[in-house]
Amino acid sequence: MCLVPLGCHANGYNRLMPTAHVPVMPAEVIEWLNPQPGQTFVDGTLGGGGHTKRLADAVGDGGLVVAMDRDPAALEEAERSLAGLPIKLAHGNYCELPQLLGQLEIPGVQGILLDLGMSSDQLADRERGFSFDADGPLDLRLDPTNGEPAWQLIERIDERRLADVIYQFGEERHSRRIARRIVEARRQEPIRTAGQLAEIVRRAVPRNRDRQRIDPATRTFQALRIVVNDELVSLDKALHKLPDCLLSGGRLAVISFHSLEDRRVKQAFRDDPRWLALTRRPITASEAERTANPRARSAKLRVAQRA
16 A cells, blocks of 8 residues: 555556546435535545545545545546645555555544446456456456456366355356356366456356346456455455544445445444444435446445444
């Protein structure tokens, strides 16, 4: 984890194109977090910077937004697009926020946002493997400078473990068949690209009407991405640590995109006495937003207050 000064490139990445990401439920996030001039907020998942900018506009020059991300490319783009705003950028995992606030000598903040979804910029990057419509390397790491890429994972684990991963983290009912086909294919040649894996999965999964809405490879790629990045481990750690980062009455807003995440957030807000859940049911995007931004269709926003 390290601070990234505005105007100083992060890890040598060079994204020449501006962000294409559209933040999900921006009005609802601002309404529930209620940032005021002079306050300090954290965006633990910077992404395309849309939420970060809105928070920075709300707190003004007398306030501060600390924006974190594991993806060096997101930080580099933010250096350009968010220059001049009261923002400090940091390369790191949001579950490391207590250490970062200590480094910055910030005793507590008024609000924290976690948007757990993939950004459109990541999905459009053909060199990361997030989009299985492209034939880029099967990497799937949010931070490509750290950890094991997905192609190494599927190369080394056995068929049973692979099936368990796909079932547990992708909620894929055809996990056994998919794992068997992957193992058969890797015996013939190494699986190195997203396109290779996607085609193997598509051939393994029977088509039916219920599955026509999404690509058959979606759940398998979700499972591998979650495992490669320890996403649920990070979320569990954060939900336990973040109450201690908030001032009394401070709020945490979490946007999740699948049931594995949402269940964890709901359970933490219900069972941890340090949290006071403010949303009995998750908030979802308006019909107009879902039409304009299809990514918003599966988004669920939950908010809790430091008790």
